[in-house]
Structures are given as C-alpha cells and as structure tokens.
Amino acid sequence: MNDLEPLDPAYVADVLSRPPFVTISGVINVRDLGSYPSTLYQGKSTKPAFLFRSAELSGITGEGKSQIQALGISKVFDLRSDTEIHKFNSPLPEIDNVEIIRAPVFQTEDYSPEMMAKRYRLYASGKTEAFMELYSQILDHGVSSFGTILRHIRDNPTEGCIFHCTAGKDRTGIIAAIVLKLAGVDDVIIANDYALTRVGREPAREMIMARLSREPLFASNNEAALNMFTCRHETMLAFLTLLQDKYGGVESYVKKHLEFSDGDIEAIRKNILVSTNSHL
Numbered sequence: 001m002n003d004l005e006p007l008d009p010a011y012v013a014d015v016l017s018r019p020p021f022v023t024i025s026g027v028i029n030v031r032d033l034g035s036y037p038s039t040l041y042q043g044k045s046t047k048p049a050f051l052f053r054s055a056e057l058s059g060i061t062g063e064g065k066s067q068i069q070a071l072g073i074s075k076v077f078d079l080r081s082d083t084e085i086h087k088f089n090s091p092l093p094e095i096d097n098v099e100i101i102r103a104p105v106f107q108t109e110d111y112s113p114e115m116m117a118k119r120y121r122l123y124a125s126g127k128t129e130a131f132m133e134l135y136s137q138i139l140d141h142g143v144s145s146f147g148t149i150l151r152h153i154r155d156n157p158t159e160g161c162i163f164h165c166t167a168g169k170d171r172t173g174i175i176a177a178i179v180l181k182l183a184g185v186d187d188v189i190i191a192n193d194y195a196l197t198r199v200g201r202e203p204a205r206e207m208i209m210a211r212l213s214r215e216p217l218f219a220s221n222n223e224a225a226l227n228m229f230t231c232r233h234e235t236m237l238a239f240l241t242l243l244q245d246k247y248g249g250v251e252s253y254v255k256k257h258l259e260f261s262d263g264d265i266e267a268i269r270k271n272i273l274v275s276t277n278s279h280l
Contacts, residue, residue, distance in 0.1 A: 006205060007198070007199065011199075012199055012202045012203070015196075016200070019035070020034075020035070020196070021196075022052065022071065024054065024064045024067045025060070025061040025063040025067060026059040026063075026064040028055045028168070028200060028204045029053075029168040029169075029200030029201050030052060030053070030054040030162075030200070031054070031193065032049060032051075032052055033053060033180065033193070034046045034047050034049060034050060036180060036185045036193070037185070037186075038183050038184035038185060039184050040269075041269075041273060043275055044184075044274065044276060046272055047271075049160060050160050050272070051160070051163075052160070052161070053162065053164065054162055054163075054172070055164055055165075055166065055172075055200075055201065056078075056080065056166050056167075057078075057093050057162075057164060058091060059090075060093050060095070065093070065095045068095060068098060069095070069096070069098065071160060072160040073160040074097065074098060074099065074156075074161065075098070075101060075152055075156075075162075076098060076099070076100045076161070076164070077145075077148065077152070077162070077164070078103060078104075078163075078165075079104060079145055079175070080104060080164075080166055081104045081105070081107065083111040084166055088166070088211060101148065103148045105138055105141050105145045105165070105171045110141065120218070120228070122134050123228035124218070124224035124227055124228060125227065126224075128232075128238050131170075138174050139243070139253065142171065142175070143258055146178060146258060147259070149161070149179075150179075150258065153268050153271055154264055154267045154268050168197060168201070169197045169229065173194045173231070176190075176194070177236065178250055179268075182250055182251070182254065182268055182269060183273055184269075184273075187240050188237075191236035191237045191240070192233065194231055194233070195231055195233045198230075208229060212225040212228065213225070
C-alpha cells in the first residue's frame with residue numbers, strides 16, 4: 001500500500017464501518033482503544049467504550065454530539081495548541097454534559113516561524129529517523145498534557161474520555177501508545193492501531209492537503225505534504241524502541257517525567273483493564 005496514493009473508497013468505507021472505528025458525525029479518525037489483549041495480565045484486555053482517540057472535534061455535528069453522549073464520554077482532552085486553533089479557525093465545540101479540557105502539547109512559543117520550519121522539514125522527509133526526533137519532542141513537551149489524561153484515567157474509572165490533536169496521528173498516537181503500553185498491550189497491536197490512521201484520515205484528505213498548501217514548504221511539493229501524514233506500522237515500532245532506549249520504558253517515563261508513583265500506575269492499569277470474558 002502506497003502511503004502517498006488515495007485509498008479505494010469502498011475499502012475505506014468498509015474499514016471505517018467496523019471496530020475499532022467509531023462513528024461520530026463531523027469527526028474523523030475516531031477509534032475505541034478497548035478490547036486489546038494485555039500480555040502483562042492473562043485474561044485481561046482494555047476496557048471497551050472507555051478511552052477513545054480522534055482527530056479534532058471542531059466540525060462535529062449535532063448528531064455527533066448526541067453520539068459522543070451516547071458513548072458515555074464525559075471529558076474531551078484537546079492536545080492542540082492555541083496557535084493551531086486560531087490558524088485553522090477550528091474552535092472548541094460546546095457539548096452538553098461533556099467537559100472540554102485544553103491540554104496543549106506545544107505552547108505558543110513553540111510555534112515560532114523558525115521552529116515550525118524545522119518541524120515541517122522533519123515531517124516532510126517522511127523518514128523514520130525524522131519522526132523519532134519529532135516524537136521525542138512530543139514526549140518532552142507533552143508532560144503536562146499526558147499527565148492530565150493519565151490522572152483522569154486514574155481517578156475516574158467510570159467516565160469515558162476522548163483525546164485528540166488535529167489529525168489524531170502524532171500527539172494522539174503517542175499518548176495512545178503510552179496508555180496501551182501501560183496496559184501491557186503488545187507492541188505489534190499498538191503499531192497496528194497507530195497505522196489505522198492511514199484509513200481514518202482518508203475522508204479528510206482534501207481538507208488536509210488544502211491546509212498544508214498554505215505553508216510555503218508544502219505549497220509546491222505535494223509529496224512532502226503527504227509525507228507529513230504517513231503513519232507506518234514500523235514508525236510506531238521505532239517509537240516504542242525509542243521509548244525503551246531513551247526513556248527507560250513507559251513506566252520509567254511516567255514516573256520520572258510525569259511524576260507518577262507505582263501506585264498510580266497500578267490504579268491506571270486497574271481502571272483500563274477488564275476480564276476479557278466480561279465484554280464478549
């Protein structure tokens with residue numbers, strides 16, 4: 001499958017109609033992180049209808065708001081920066097009985113022209129090494145954001161939540177990987193979940209390309225723009241290796257950088273995992 005070519009619409013429609021994809025009208029790339037088996041705890045898997053990931057919610061429809069409520073989601077964690085929200089005119093929605101929590105990974109000062117140019121060049125290369133540099137930046141800058149989400153999971157075992165960035169790929173993919181890794185989900189399964197964004201973002205392909213065309217680096221380089229949105233299985237496997245080699249593994253990262261205790265981690269696992277038979 002060529003990352004740069006459009007996918008067959010019938011294939012996309014079929015994949016999007018089945019789990020782990022979830023329909024929220026006006027939102028793309030929505031997935032339930034439940035029903036993934038744990039290798040740490042035999043007979044356990046991640047809790048369905050508890051943790052969701054997606055792209056931005058700015059275009060959510062009235063029907064989509066009802067769907068979010070029906071899913072039992074009470075919190076939305078928005079990982080986008082203020083700069084993105086203003087630049088793309090994509091404000092936060094208002095949804096009855098759902099709290100929208102701003103948890104930007106990057107702050108306004110991280111969006112200087114120089115820093116954005118460097119970040120875009122890394123994305124544009126499409127190389128695994130470039131994504132590892134970017135993902136290391138996300139781990140370093142996302143301490144507060146990821147801590148906020150993990151504290152919610154620790155303290156609210158019955159409250160579903162959804163977290164998102166703009167496309168639901170990189171920042172969202174990193175916190176999804178952290179959560180799944182804490183739950184003991186196998187690396188290959190985590191990488192497969194990450195790679196599903198290839199299909200999940202397809203309905204917004206034209207909008208994404210139109211946005212990128214406003215950036216000088218991508219305006220005349222379609223391949224560079226598409227490279228920015230590659231989501232290859234091997235990229236996530238490389239990230240999980242990076243997490244182990246540079247940060248000492250997920251538990252070490254969560255304890256040293258997010259200042260969580262062993263007890264916190266156990267509470268998070270308890271709230272994420274359920275007996276596999278309980279949701280069959």
